[in-house]
Amino acid sequence: MIALDPDANRPKFINVRVKRQDGPGKEPYWQLFKIDYEPELNVITVLQRIAALSETSDGKKVTPVVWDCGCLEEVCGACTMQINGRVRQSCSALVDQLLKDNADELVLEPMSKFPVLRDLMVDRSRLFNALEKVKAWVPVDSYYNMGPGERQLRATQEQNYPLSQCMSCGCCVDACPQYNKIELARKDGETDEEFRRREEKAWNEGFVGPHAISQAVLFNNHPTGKSISGERMDALTGPGGIQACGNAQNCVAVCPKEIPLTTSIARAGRAATIHTIKKWFEK
Protein backbone atom coordinates (compact mmCIF):
# COMPACT_ATOMS: atom_id res chain seq x y z
CA MET A 1 0.00 0.00 0.00
CA ILE A 2 1.09 3.52 -0.63
CA ALA A 3 1.10 5.64 2.53
CA LEU A 4 -0.88 8.86 2.41
CA ASP A 5 0.85 12.18 2.74
CA PRO A 6 -0.59 13.51 6.09
CA ASP A 7 -0.02 17.16 5.14
CA ALA A 8 -1.82 17.09 1.82
CA ASN A 9 -4.99 19.11 1.33
CA ARG A 10 -8.02 16.85 1.19
CA PRO A 11 -11.19 17.66 -0.70
CA LYS A 12 -14.53 17.66 1.17
CA PHE A 13 -16.42 15.77 -1.52
CA ILE A 14 -15.77 13.37 -4.33
CA ASN A 15 -17.71 13.73 -7.57
CA VAL A 16 -18.41 10.43 -9.24
CA ARG A 17 -19.76 10.33 -12.77
CA VAL A 18 -21.31 6.97 -13.61
CA LYS A 19 -22.39 5.68 -17.01
CA ARG A 20 -25.61 3.82 -16.30
CA GLN A 21 -27.76 1.50 -18.35
CA ASP A 22 -31.09 0.03 -17.23
CA GLY A 23 -30.72 -3.29 -19.02
CA PRO A 24 -29.27 -5.16 -22.01
CA GLY A 25 -29.69 -3.16 -25.22
CA LYS A 26 -31.05 -0.06 -23.42
CA GLU A 27 -29.63 3.42 -24.01
CA PRO A 28 -26.84 4.34 -21.59
CA TYR A 29 -27.02 7.65 -19.69
CA TRP A 30 -24.80 9.54 -17.24
CA GLN A 31 -25.46 10.42 -13.61
CA LEU A 32 -23.33 12.46 -11.24
CA PHE A 33 -23.04 11.48 -7.59
CA LYS A 34 -21.41 13.41 -4.78
CA ILE A 35 -20.12 11.57 -1.73
CA ASP A 36 -18.24 12.79 1.35
CA TYR A 37 -14.50 12.43 1.15
CA GLU A 38 -12.91 9.71 3.28
CA PRO A 39 -9.22 8.83 3.19
CA GLU A 40 -8.03 5.56 1.65
CA LEU A 41 -11.14 4.65 -0.29
CA ASN A 42 -11.10 2.28 -3.19
CA VAL A 43 -13.66 2.44 -6.01
CA ILE A 44 -15.66 -0.46 -4.52
CA THR A 45 -16.18 1.52 -1.30
CA VAL A 46 -17.18 4.53 -3.38
CA LEU A 47 -19.79 2.36 -5.09
CA GLN A 48 -21.03 1.14 -1.69
CA ARG A 49 -21.43 4.75 -0.54
CA ILE A 50 -23.32 5.57 -3.74
CA ALA A 51 -25.61 2.56 -3.26
CA ALA A 52 -26.32 3.64 0.32
CA LEU A 53 -27.02 7.17 -0.89
CA SER A 54 -29.01 6.30 -4.03
CA GLU A 55 -29.27 10.00 -4.78
CA THR A 56 -27.65 12.04 -7.54
CA SER A 57 -25.73 15.25 -6.84
CA ASP A 58 -28.86 17.33 -7.54
CA GLY A 59 -30.87 15.40 -4.96
CA LYS A 60 -32.84 13.11 -7.27
CA LYS A 61 -33.61 9.68 -5.79
CA VAL A 62 -32.38 6.94 -8.12
CA THR A 63 -31.98 3.16 -8.08
CA PRO A 64 -28.63 2.03 -6.65
CA VAL A 65 -25.82 1.66 -9.18
CA VAL A 66 -25.25 -2.03 -9.93
CA TRP A 67 -21.73 -3.44 -10.08
CA ASP A 68 -19.99 -6.77 -9.70
CA CYS A 69 -17.19 -7.78 -7.37
CA GLY A 70 -15.75 -10.84 -5.70
CA CYS A 71 -12.40 -11.23 -4.05
CA LEU A 72 -11.60 -7.56 -3.35
CA GLU A 73 -7.89 -8.30 -3.78
CA GLU A 74 -7.38 -8.20 -7.54
CA VAL A 75 -7.37 -11.90 -8.24
CA CYS A 76 -10.90 -12.64 -9.50
CA GLY A 77 -11.42 -9.98 -12.14
CA ALA A 78 -15.14 -9.59 -11.44
CA CYS A 79 -15.00 -5.88 -10.59
CA THR A 80 -13.25 -4.87 -13.84
CA MET A 81 -14.58 -1.60 -15.30
CA GLN A 82 -13.34 1.56 -17.02
CA ILE A 83 -12.14 4.03 -14.45
CA ASN A 84 -11.20 7.49 -15.75
CA GLY A 85 -11.14 6.02 -19.25
CA ARG A 86 -8.85 3.13 -18.45
CA VAL A 87 -9.93 -0.45 -17.88
CA ARG A 88 -8.87 -1.90 -14.50
CA GLN A 89 -10.16 -3.54 -11.32
CA SER A 90 -12.17 -1.25 -9.08
CA CYS A 91 -11.01 -3.02 -5.90
CA SER A 92 -7.38 -2.05 -6.51
CA ALA A 93 -8.22 1.42 -7.86
CA LEU A 94 -7.37 3.70 -4.95
CA VAL A 95 -9.33 6.93 -4.88
CA ASP A 96 -6.54 9.10 -3.43
CA GLN A 97 -4.30 8.05 -6.32
CA LEU A 98 -7.07 8.64 -8.86
CA LEU A 99 -7.74 12.13 -7.46
CA LYS A 100 -4.07 13.01 -7.98
CA ASP A 101 -4.55 12.45 -11.72
CA ASN A 102 -7.99 14.01 -11.93
CA ALA A 103 -9.05 15.99 -8.87
CA ASP A 104 -12.45 16.97 -10.29
CA GLU A 105 -14.22 13.66 -10.57
CA LEU A 106 -14.07 9.91 -10.90
CA VAL A 107 -15.54 8.59 -14.13
CA LEU A 108 -16.90 5.05 -13.97
CA GLU A 109 -18.01 3.20 -17.10
CA PRO A 110 -18.74 -0.46 -17.77
CA MET A 111 -16.25 -2.48 -19.84
CA SER A 112 -16.63 -1.48 -23.48
CA LYS A 113 -16.35 -4.87 -25.22
CA PHE A 114 -18.98 -6.93 -23.37
CA PRO A 115 -22.78 -6.63 -23.33
CA VAL A 116 -23.94 -4.58 -20.38
CA LEU A 117 -26.37 -6.38 -18.08
CA ARG A 118 -27.01 -3.33 -15.96
CA ASP A 119 -25.00 -0.20 -15.07
CA LEU A 120 -21.41 -1.36 -14.45
CA MET A 121 -22.14 -5.08 -14.64
CA VAL A 122 -21.29 -6.87 -17.90
CA ASP A 123 -21.64 -10.38 -19.29
CA ARG A 124 -18.12 -11.73 -19.86
CA SER A 125 -19.22 -15.17 -21.16
CA ARG A 126 -17.36 -14.65 -24.44
CA LEU A 127 -14.10 -14.33 -22.51
CA PHE A 128 -14.53 -17.79 -21.00
CA ASN A 129 -15.85 -19.25 -24.24
CA ALA A 130 -12.51 -18.27 -25.81
CA LEU A 131 -10.67 -20.31 -23.15
CA GLU A 132 -12.83 -23.31 -24.05
CA LYS A 133 -12.14 -22.72 -27.72
CA VAL A 134 -8.37 -22.99 -27.26
CA LYS A 135 -8.74 -25.86 -24.75
CA ALA A 136 -6.96 -23.97 -21.99
CA TRP A 137 -6.55 -26.97 -19.71
CA VAL A 138 -4.43 -30.07 -19.11
CA PRO A 139 -6.24 -33.07 -20.62
CA VAL A 140 -6.26 -35.62 -17.79
CA ASP A 141 -9.44 -37.39 -16.70
CA SER A 142 -7.97 -38.99 -13.51
CA TYR A 143 -9.60 -42.36 -14.29
CA TYR A 144 -6.38 -44.16 -13.49
CA ASN A 145 -2.99 -43.31 -12.10
CA MET A 146 -0.70 -42.18 -14.90
CA GLY A 147 2.38 -42.07 -12.70
CA PRO A 148 4.58 -39.07 -12.08
CA GLY A 149 4.53 -36.41 -14.79
CA GLU A 150 7.43 -35.32 -16.93
CA ARG A 151 9.92 -33.13 -15.13
CA GLN A 152 9.77 -29.46 -16.02
CA LEU A 153 12.92 -27.47 -16.62
CA ARG A 154 13.44 -24.53 -14.31
CA ALA A 155 13.50 -22.26 -17.36
CA THR A 156 10.11 -23.60 -18.53
CA GLN A 157 8.64 -23.08 -15.08
CA GLU A 158 9.85 -19.51 -15.06
CA GLN A 159 8.37 -18.95 -18.49
CA ASN A 160 5.03 -20.47 -17.50
CA TYR A 161 4.48 -18.98 -14.08
CA PRO A 162 3.71 -15.41 -15.21
CA LEU A 163 1.21 -16.75 -17.76
CA SER A 164 -0.53 -18.80 -15.07
CA GLN A 165 -1.35 -15.59 -13.16
CA CYS A 166 -4.07 -14.65 -15.65
CA MET A 167 -7.36 -14.15 -13.80
CA SER A 168 -9.49 -13.75 -16.96
CA CYS A 169 -10.53 -10.22 -16.01
CA GLY A 170 -10.78 -9.01 -19.61
CA CYS A 171 -8.66 -5.84 -19.38
CA CYS A 172 -6.57 -7.00 -22.36
CA VAL A 173 -9.56 -7.49 -24.64
CA ASP A 174 -11.25 -4.30 -23.49
CA ALA A 175 -8.24 -2.19 -24.52
CA CYS A 176 -7.63 -4.16 -27.74
CA PRO A 177 -8.60 -2.25 -30.90
CA GLN A 178 -9.07 -5.53 -32.78
CA TYR A 179 -11.52 -7.01 -30.24
CA ASN A 180 -15.01 -5.78 -31.02
CA LYS A 181 -18.14 -5.93 -28.94
CA ILE A 182 -20.48 -8.76 -29.92
CA GLU A 183 -23.95 -8.21 -28.56
CA LEU A 184 -26.87 -10.22 -29.90
CA ALA A 185 -30.51 -9.65 -29.13
CA ARG A 186 -32.70 -12.62 -28.32
CA LYS A 187 -35.30 -13.36 -30.99
CA ASP A 188 -38.96 -13.97 -30.19
CA GLY A 189 -39.56 -17.54 -29.10
CA GLU A 190 -35.86 -18.40 -28.99
CA THR A 191 -34.92 -20.84 -26.22
CA ASP A 192 -31.92 -20.31 -23.94
CA GLU A 193 -30.04 -23.06 -25.78
CA GLU A 194 -30.78 -21.68 -29.22
CA PHE A 195 -29.75 -18.19 -28.18
CA ARG A 196 -26.56 -19.49 -26.59
CA ARG A 197 -25.69 -21.48 -29.74
CA ARG A 198 -26.15 -18.38 -31.85
CA GLU A 199 -23.99 -16.39 -29.44
CA GLU A 200 -21.25 -19.01 -29.44
CA LYS A 201 -21.20 -19.06 -33.22
CA ALA A 202 -20.72 -15.29 -33.31
CA TRP A 203 -18.07 -15.41 -30.56
CA ASN A 204 -16.16 -18.14 -32.38
CA GLU A 205 -15.89 -16.01 -35.50
CA GLY A 206 -14.79 -12.97 -33.47
CA PHE A 207 -11.23 -12.51 -32.22
CA VAL A 208 -10.33 -14.91 -29.37
CA GLY A 209 -8.34 -12.24 -27.59
CA PRO A 210 -4.84 -12.00 -26.07
CA HIS A 211 -5.79 -13.85 -22.85
CA ALA A 212 -6.81 -16.98 -24.76
CA ILE A 213 -3.70 -16.88 -26.97
CA SER A 214 -1.54 -16.60 -23.86
CA GLN A 215 -3.34 -19.50 -22.15
CA ALA A 216 -2.92 -21.64 -25.27
CA VAL A 217 0.82 -20.87 -25.14
CA LEU A 218 0.89 -21.75 -21.43
CA PHE A 219 -0.73 -25.15 -21.91
CA ASN A 220 1.24 -25.91 -25.09
CA ASN A 221 4.32 -25.38 -22.96
CA HIS A 222 3.08 -27.76 -20.26
CA PRO A 223 4.55 -31.32 -20.29
CA THR A 224 1.11 -32.95 -20.27
CA GLY A 225 -0.85 -30.09 -21.77
CA LYS A 226 1.24 -30.14 -24.95
CA SER A 227 -0.31 -33.47 -25.99
CA ILE A 228 -3.15 -31.50 -27.60
CA SER A 229 -1.03 -28.59 -28.81
CA GLY A 230 -2.08 -29.30 -32.41
CA GLU A 231 -5.74 -28.79 -31.52
CA ARG A 232 -4.91 -25.51 -29.81
CA MET A 233 -2.96 -24.34 -32.85
CA ASP A 234 -5.88 -25.34 -35.08
CA ALA A 235 -8.11 -23.11 -32.96
CA LEU A 236 -5.57 -20.26 -33.05
CA THR A 237 -5.22 -20.42 -36.84
CA GLY A 238 -8.95 -20.89 -37.44
CA PRO A 239 -11.65 -18.23 -37.67
CA GLY A 240 -11.13 -15.45 -35.13
CA GLY A 241 -7.65 -16.74 -34.38
CA ILE A 242 -4.30 -15.08 -33.86
CA GLN A 243 -4.36 -13.53 -37.35
CA ALA A 244 -6.79 -10.89 -36.06
CA CYS A 245 -4.07 -9.43 -33.81
CA GLY A 246 -3.00 -5.97 -35.03
CA ASN A 247 0.05 -5.61 -32.75
CA ALA A 248 -1.27 -2.49 -31.02
CA GLN A 249 0.13 -4.03 -27.81
CA ASN A 250 -2.47 -2.42 -25.56
CA CYS A 251 -3.09 -5.82 -23.92
CA VAL A 252 0.31 -5.97 -22.29
CA ALA A 253 0.13 -2.30 -21.29
CA VAL A 254 -3.15 -2.63 -19.37
CA CYS A 255 -2.73 -6.14 -17.92
CA PRO A 256 -3.01 -5.78 -14.11
CA LYS A 257 -0.91 -8.92 -13.65
CA GLU A 258 1.79 -7.67 -16.04
CA ILE A 259 1.56 -10.89 -18.03
CA PRO A 260 3.87 -10.75 -21.07
CA LEU A 261 0.90 -11.07 -23.45
CA THR A 262 2.70 -9.76 -26.53
CA THR A 263 5.49 -12.25 -25.93
CA SER A 264 2.86 -14.98 -25.85
CA ILE A 265 1.30 -13.63 -29.05
CA ALA A 266 4.67 -13.61 -30.82
CA ARG A 267 5.42 -17.15 -29.60
CA ALA A 268 1.99 -18.27 -30.79
CA GLY A 269 2.66 -16.47 -34.09
CA ARG A 270 5.85 -18.45 -34.59
CA ALA A 271 4.10 -21.70 -33.61
CA ALA A 272 1.25 -20.84 -36.01
CA THR A 273 3.72 -20.29 -38.86
CA ILE A 274 5.35 -23.68 -38.26
CA HIS A 275 2.05 -25.44 -37.58
CA THR A 276 0.48 -24.20 -40.81
CA ILE A 277 3.47 -25.04 -43.00
CA LYS A 278 3.76 -28.52 -41.42
CA LYS A 279 0.06 -29.17 -41.79
CA TRP A 280 0.09 -28.08 -45.40
CA PHE A 281 2.90 -30.45 -46.34
CA GLU A 282 1.48 -33.33 -44.32
CA LYS A 283 -1.92 -33.19 -46.01
Place this chain on the structure above:
Amino acid sequence: MSDSNSDSNSELSFFTKHEFAIRRLHSLTGIVPLGLYMCVHLTTNASLLGSVEIFQRAVFLIHSPGPLLPLIEWGGIFLPLIFHAVLGIWIAKTGKTNSSQYRFTSNRRYSWQRWTGFIGLVYLFLHVMHLHGGIHAEAWMNAIDKIGFGQFSPYNAGSSLVAAMNLGYGIIWPVIYLAGVLALVYHFINGIWTAGITWGLWISPEAQARATKVCVALGIVLTVVSLAAWAGAVFPGEDDVAEMRAIEDRMYEAGVVAGTVPENEHKRDLRGRAAVESEIDDAEGGEQASLQDMKPAS
Protein backbone atom coordinates in the same frame (compact mmCIF):
# COMPACT_ATOMS: atom_id res chain seq x y z
CA MET B 1 -20.45 -4.43 -36.14
CA SER B 2 -22.09 -6.04 -33.15
CA ASP B 3 -24.31 -8.59 -34.79
CA SER B 4 -22.83 -8.85 -38.25
CA ASN B 5 -22.64 -12.64 -38.26
CA SER B 6 -25.63 -13.43 -36.16
CA ASP B 7 -28.43 -14.68 -38.28
CA SER B 8 -27.03 -17.29 -40.58
CA ASN B 9 -26.44 -20.85 -39.59
CA SER B 10 -24.75 -21.43 -42.93
CA GLU B 11 -21.26 -22.74 -43.46
CA LEU B 12 -18.32 -20.42 -42.91
CA SER B 13 -17.35 -18.39 -45.95
CA PHE B 14 -14.20 -19.21 -47.93
CA PHE B 15 -12.63 -16.06 -46.55
CA THR B 16 -13.40 -16.87 -42.90
CA LYS B 17 -12.14 -20.43 -43.33
CA HIS B 18 -8.84 -19.30 -44.85
CA GLU B 19 -8.47 -16.01 -43.01
CA PHE B 20 -5.20 -17.04 -41.39
CA ALA B 21 -3.48 -17.88 -44.69
CA ILE B 22 -4.95 -14.85 -46.47
CA ARG B 23 -3.75 -12.49 -43.76
CA ARG B 24 -0.30 -14.04 -43.73
CA LEU B 25 -0.21 -13.51 -47.50
CA HIS B 26 -1.22 -9.89 -46.88
CA SER B 27 1.70 -9.53 -44.47
CA LEU B 28 4.09 -11.15 -46.95
CA THR B 29 3.02 -9.10 -49.99
CA GLY B 30 3.62 -5.92 -47.98
CA ILE B 31 7.31 -6.80 -47.71
CA VAL B 32 7.86 -8.90 -50.84
CA PRO B 33 7.22 -7.70 -53.48
CA LEU B 34 5.76 -4.32 -52.49
CA GLY B 35 8.22 -3.04 -49.87
CA LEU B 36 11.22 -4.39 -51.71
CA TYR B 37 9.97 -2.83 -54.93
CA MET B 38 9.54 0.51 -53.17
CA CYS B 39 13.18 0.41 -51.99
CA VAL B 40 14.41 -0.31 -55.53
CA HIS B 41 12.11 2.36 -56.97
CA LEU B 42 13.21 5.06 -54.52
CA THR B 43 16.89 4.23 -54.92
CA THR B 44 16.58 4.34 -58.70
CA ASN B 45 14.89 7.72 -58.52
CA ALA B 46 17.46 9.06 -56.06
CA SER B 47 20.12 8.33 -58.70
CA LEU B 48 18.76 11.31 -60.65
CA LEU B 49 20.61 13.46 -58.13
CA GLY B 50 23.79 11.82 -59.37
CA SER B 51 23.30 12.57 -63.02
CA VAL B 52 20.74 12.36 -65.79
CA GLU B 53 22.80 9.58 -67.37
CA ILE B 54 22.82 7.29 -64.30
CA PHE B 55 19.06 7.61 -63.94
CA GLN B 56 18.37 7.09 -67.63
CA ARG B 57 20.68 4.04 -67.70
CA ALA B 58 18.73 2.53 -64.79
CA VAL B 59 15.42 3.15 -66.56
CA PHE B 60 16.75 1.56 -69.76
CA LEU B 61 17.70 -1.48 -67.69
CA ILE B 62 14.24 -1.64 -66.08
CA HIS B 63 12.64 -1.39 -69.51
CA SER B 64 14.92 -3.99 -71.09
CA PRO B 65 12.34 -6.84 -70.73
CA GLY B 66 10.39 -4.94 -73.43
CA PRO B 67 7.05 -6.68 -74.12
CA LEU B 68 7.33 -8.67 -70.87
CA LEU B 69 7.35 -5.50 -68.79
CA PRO B 70 3.55 -5.16 -68.44
CA LEU B 71 3.44 -8.76 -67.20
CA ILE B 72 6.08 -7.98 -64.58
CA GLU B 73 4.30 -4.76 -63.64
CA TRP B 74 0.93 -6.42 -63.19
CA GLY B 75 2.11 -9.69 -61.67
CA GLY B 76 4.79 -8.21 -59.44
CA ILE B 77 3.39 -4.82 -58.50
CA PHE B 78 -0.18 -3.93 -59.42
CA LEU B 79 -1.93 -7.18 -58.50
CA PRO B 80 -0.08 -7.62 -55.17
CA LEU B 81 -0.78 -3.94 -54.48
CA ILE B 82 -4.50 -4.28 -55.20
CA PHE B 83 -4.65 -7.41 -53.00
CA HIS B 84 -2.73 -5.71 -50.19
CA ALA B 85 -4.89 -2.58 -50.43
CA VAL B 86 -8.28 -4.31 -50.59
CA LEU B 87 -7.44 -6.63 -47.69
CA GLY B 88 -5.81 -3.76 -45.81
CA ILE B 89 -9.01 -1.72 -45.99
CA TRP B 90 -10.96 -4.74 -44.76
CA ILE B 91 -8.49 -5.28 -41.91
CA ALA B 92 -8.66 -1.62 -40.92
CA LYS B 93 -12.44 -1.92 -40.83
CA THR B 94 -12.31 -4.95 -38.51
CA GLY B 95 -10.54 -2.85 -35.89
CA LYS B 96 -11.53 0.28 -34.05
CA THR B 97 -8.62 2.59 -33.27
CA ASN B 98 -8.55 3.83 -29.68
CA SER B 99 -5.24 5.66 -29.49
CA SER B 100 -6.94 8.76 -28.11
CA GLN B 101 -8.14 6.71 -25.13
CA TYR B 102 -5.03 4.54 -24.68
CA ARG B 103 -2.10 6.77 -25.59
CA PHE B 104 0.60 4.13 -25.68
CA THR B 105 3.34 4.41 -28.30
CA SER B 106 2.60 1.08 -29.95
CA ASN B 107 -1.11 1.83 -29.99
CA ARG B 108 -0.41 5.10 -31.80
CA ARG B 109 1.76 3.21 -34.23
CA TYR B 110 -1.18 0.85 -34.80
CA SER B 111 -3.42 3.82 -35.65
CA TRP B 112 -0.78 5.41 -37.86
CA GLN B 113 -0.30 2.13 -39.70
CA ARG B 114 -3.94 2.36 -40.78
CA TRP B 115 -3.92 6.09 -41.58
CA THR B 116 -0.68 5.88 -43.62
CA GLY B 117 -2.16 2.90 -45.44
CA PHE B 118 -5.12 5.02 -46.57
CA ILE B 119 -2.95 8.03 -47.41
CA GLY B 120 -0.55 5.76 -49.29
CA LEU B 121 -3.34 4.16 -51.29
CA VAL B 122 -4.80 7.49 -52.43
CA TYR B 123 -1.30 8.74 -53.17
CA LEU B 124 -0.34 5.64 -55.18
CA PHE B 125 -3.47 5.94 -57.29
CA LEU B 126 -2.62 9.59 -58.05
CA HIS B 127 1.04 8.72 -58.60
CA VAL B 128 0.33 5.89 -61.06
CA MET B 129 -2.18 8.04 -62.94
CA HIS B 130 0.08 11.09 -62.92
CA LEU B 131 3.17 9.41 -64.33
CA HIS B 132 2.50 5.86 -65.48
CA GLY B 133 -1.07 6.14 -66.76
CA GLY B 134 -2.11 2.62 -65.77
CA ILE B 135 -2.91 1.13 -69.19
CA HIS B 136 -0.66 1.83 -72.13
CA ALA B 137 -3.33 1.94 -74.83
CA GLU B 138 -2.63 4.88 -77.07
CA ALA B 139 -6.15 6.31 -77.04
CA TRP B 140 -6.24 6.17 -73.25
CA MET B 141 -2.80 7.73 -72.88
CA ASN B 142 -3.71 10.56 -75.27
CA ALA B 143 -6.95 11.18 -73.39
CA ILE B 144 -5.41 11.38 -69.92
CA ASP B 145 -2.49 13.44 -71.21
CA LYS B 146 -4.95 16.31 -71.69
CA ILE B 147 -5.64 16.43 -67.94
CA GLY B 148 -1.97 16.14 -67.03
CA PHE B 149 -1.88 12.42 -66.35
CA GLY B 150 0.32 9.67 -67.84
CA GLN B 151 3.22 12.12 -68.09
CA PHE B 152 6.23 9.82 -67.74
CA SER B 153 8.22 8.82 -70.80
CA PRO B 154 10.74 6.10 -69.85
CA TYR B 155 13.17 6.95 -72.65
CA ASN B 156 13.16 10.58 -71.50
CA ALA B 157 12.98 9.57 -67.86
CA GLY B 158 14.52 12.50 -66.02
CA SER B 159 13.17 15.31 -68.17
CA SER B 160 9.58 14.00 -68.37
CA LEU B 161 9.61 13.40 -64.60
CA VAL B 162 10.81 16.93 -63.85
CA ALA B 163 8.33 18.42 -66.32
CA ALA B 164 5.49 16.42 -64.75
CA MET B 165 6.37 17.65 -61.28
CA ASN B 166 6.28 21.23 -62.58
CA LEU B 167 2.66 20.88 -63.71
CA GLY B 168 0.14 22.61 -61.46
CA TYR B 169 2.27 25.61 -60.42
CA GLY B 170 5.14 23.34 -59.38
CA ILE B 171 3.87 23.00 -55.82
CA ILE B 172 0.82 20.70 -55.82
CA TRP B 173 2.56 17.56 -57.03
CA PRO B 174 5.73 18.02 -54.94
CA VAL B 175 3.58 18.35 -51.78
CA ILE B 176 1.49 15.27 -52.68
CA TYR B 177 4.62 13.25 -53.42
CA LEU B 178 6.39 14.28 -50.21
CA ALA B 179 3.40 13.39 -48.01
CA GLY B 180 2.64 10.18 -49.90
CA VAL B 181 6.18 8.83 -50.00
CA LEU B 182 6.86 9.57 -46.32
CA ALA B 183 3.54 7.94 -45.34
CA LEU B 184 4.51 4.83 -47.30
CA VAL B 185 8.00 4.73 -45.82
CA TYR B 186 6.43 4.75 -42.35
CA HIS B 187 3.87 2.13 -43.40
CA PHE B 188 6.61 -0.14 -44.76
CA ILE B 189 8.97 0.19 -41.80
CA ASN B 190 6.26 -0.23 -39.17
CA GLY B 191 4.90 -3.09 -41.26
CA ILE B 192 8.26 -4.87 -41.08
CA TRP B 193 8.26 -4.46 -37.33
CA THR B 194 4.75 -5.87 -36.84
CA ALA B 195 5.37 -8.61 -39.42
CA GLY B 196 8.32 -9.73 -37.30
CA ILE B 197 5.90 -10.33 -34.43
CA THR B 198 3.20 -11.81 -36.65
CA TRP B 199 5.55 -14.40 -38.13
CA GLY B 200 7.27 -14.99 -34.79
CA LEU B 201 10.68 -13.59 -35.71
CA TRP B 202 11.16 -11.30 -32.70
CA ILE B 203 9.39 -12.60 -29.62
CA SER B 204 10.61 -11.20 -26.30
CA PRO B 205 10.23 -7.50 -25.42
CA GLU B 206 14.05 -7.22 -25.58
CA ALA B 207 14.11 -8.71 -29.06
CA GLN B 208 11.29 -6.39 -30.11
CA ALA B 209 13.20 -3.40 -28.73
CA ARG B 210 16.26 -4.42 -30.77
CA ALA B 211 14.06 -4.87 -33.82
CA THR B 212 12.70 -1.37 -33.23
CA LYS B 213 16.24 0.03 -33.35
CA VAL B 214 16.99 -1.79 -36.60
CA CYS B 215 13.68 -0.63 -38.09
CA VAL B 216 14.30 2.99 -37.04
CA ALA B 217 17.75 2.86 -38.66
CA LEU B 218 16.26 1.37 -41.81
CA GLY B 219 13.53 4.02 -41.73
CA ILE B 220 16.06 6.85 -41.50
CA VAL B 221 18.03 5.47 -44.44
CA LEU B 222 14.87 5.02 -46.52
CA THR B 223 13.66 8.52 -45.59
CA VAL B 224 16.96 10.02 -46.77
CA VAL B 225 16.74 8.00 -49.99
CA SER B 226 13.16 9.11 -50.60
CA LEU B 227 14.00 12.76 -49.89
CA ALA B 228 16.85 12.43 -52.40
CA ALA B 229 14.47 10.90 -54.93
CA TRP B 230 11.99 13.72 -54.28
CA ALA B 231 14.66 16.42 -54.55
CA GLY B 232 15.96 14.93 -57.78
CA ALA B 233 12.52 15.25 -59.36
CA VAL B 234 11.47 18.56 -57.82
CA PHE B 235 14.55 20.82 -57.73
CA PRO B 236 15.46 21.01 -61.46
CA GLY B 237 13.51 23.80 -63.19
CA GLU B 238 12.00 24.23 -66.63
CA ASP B 239 15.38 25.37 -68.00
CA ASP B 240 17.03 22.10 -67.03
CA VAL B 241 14.42 20.03 -68.85
CA ALA B 242 15.71 20.81 -72.33
CA GLU B 243 19.26 20.03 -71.31
CA MET B 244 18.23 16.72 -69.73
CA ARG B 245 16.19 15.83 -72.77
CA ALA B 246 19.18 16.33 -75.07
CA ILE B 247 21.28 13.96 -72.98
CA GLU B 248 18.50 11.34 -72.91
CA ASP B 249 17.97 11.57 -76.66
CA ARG B 250 21.69 11.12 -77.25
CA MET B 251 21.64 8.01 -75.02
CA TYR B 252 18.55 6.63 -76.73
CA GLU B 253 19.87 7.02 -80.22
CA ALA B 254 23.28 5.64 -79.34
CA GLY B 255 21.59 2.78 -77.49
CA VAL B 256 19.44 1.90 -80.47
CA VAL B 257 22.47 1.88 -82.74
CA ALA B 258 24.43 -0.25 -80.26
CA GLY B 259 21.47 -2.62 -79.84
CA THR B 260 21.27 -2.15 -76.06
CA VAL B 261 17.97 -0.24 -76.07
CA PRO B 262 14.94 -1.75 -77.80
CA GLU B 263 13.62 0.81 -80.24
CA ASN B 264 10.27 2.13 -79.10
CA GLU B 265 9.12 5.61 -80.01
CA HIS B 266 6.13 5.32 -77.65
CA LYS B 267 8.46 5.39 -74.68
CA ARG B 268 9.89 8.76 -75.75
CA ASP B 269 8.65 12.17 -74.86
CA LEU B 270 7.83 13.63 -78.26
CA ARG B 271 5.80 16.66 -77.24
CA GLY B 272 6.82 20.12 -78.48
CA ARG B 273 10.51 19.55 -78.98
CA ALA B 274 11.43 20.76 -82.45
CA ALA B 275 14.25 22.92 -81.13
CA VAL B 276 16.03 20.10 -79.35
CA GLU B 277 15.61 17.73 -82.28
CA SER B 278 17.25 20.00 -84.79
CA GLU B 279 20.23 20.38 -82.45
CA ILE B 280 20.63 16.63 -82.29
CA ASP B 281 20.17 16.27 -86.01
CA ASP B 282 22.94 18.74 -86.60
CA ALA B 283 25.25 17.03 -84.21
CA GLU B 284 24.66 13.41 -85.13
CA GLY B 285 24.02 13.49 -88.84
CA GLY B 286 21.62 11.80 -91.21
CA GLU B 287 21.25 8.26 -89.97
CA GLN B 288 19.68 9.11 -86.60
CA ALA B 289 17.62 11.80 -88.24
CA SER B 290 15.69 9.10 -90.06
CA LEU B 291 14.59 7.73 -86.68
CA GLN B 292 12.85 11.00 -85.99
CA ASP B 293 10.67 10.48 -89.03
CA MET B 294 9.12 7.42 -87.42
CA LYS B 295 7.63 9.34 -84.55
CA PRO B 296 3.84 9.43 -84.38
CA ALA B 297 2.14 12.78 -84.54
CA SER B 298 1.57 14.04 -81.01
